[in-house]
Amino acid sequence: DTVTFRPATSSKQAPYIVSANGVVSHWDAQGNQIALRVQGHVPVELELGGHSVSLCALVANGKRYSGKVTERGTLLFNFLRKDTGHALLNCQA
Numbered sequence: 252d253t254v255t256f257r258p259a260t261s262s263k264q265a266p267y268i269v270s271a272n273g274v275v276s277h278w279d280a281q282g283n284q285i286a287l288r289v290q291g292h293v294p295v296e297l298e299l300g301g302h303s304v305s306l307c308a309l310v311a312n313g314k315r316y317s318g319k320v321t322e323r324g325t326l327l328f329n330f331l332r333k334d335t336g337h338a339l340l341n342c343q344a
Contacts, residue, residue, distance in 0.1 A: 266301040266342055269325050273333070285340040295330040303342060311338035 266285060268275060273291025289295045299307065299318075304326045309316045311330065318326040 269298040269300045290334045297328045307342040311335045
């Protein structure tokens with residue numbers, strides 16, 4: 252298998268991974284959108300940070316996830332599945 256990891260250009264506003272309980276097998280930032288995939292052995296949890304991360308929403312497996320803002324100001328997504336599939340994170344500028 253080939254893993255593609257292409258980080259966004261450095262910017263304070265660009266979302267970044269704080270933690271994930273699975274393997275990030277794809278991360279491709281293009282403008283305000285990030286195509287991603289996380290695969291694990293248990294239902295996936297993905298925590299993102301960044302200046303405007305609270306404005307982000309994620310679509311995975313045909314379902315929209317808005318995430319929960321934590322006390323630290325990060326955004327936590329909890330999935331019912333062990334694989335996000337090909338997901339798309341959309342963040343407002």
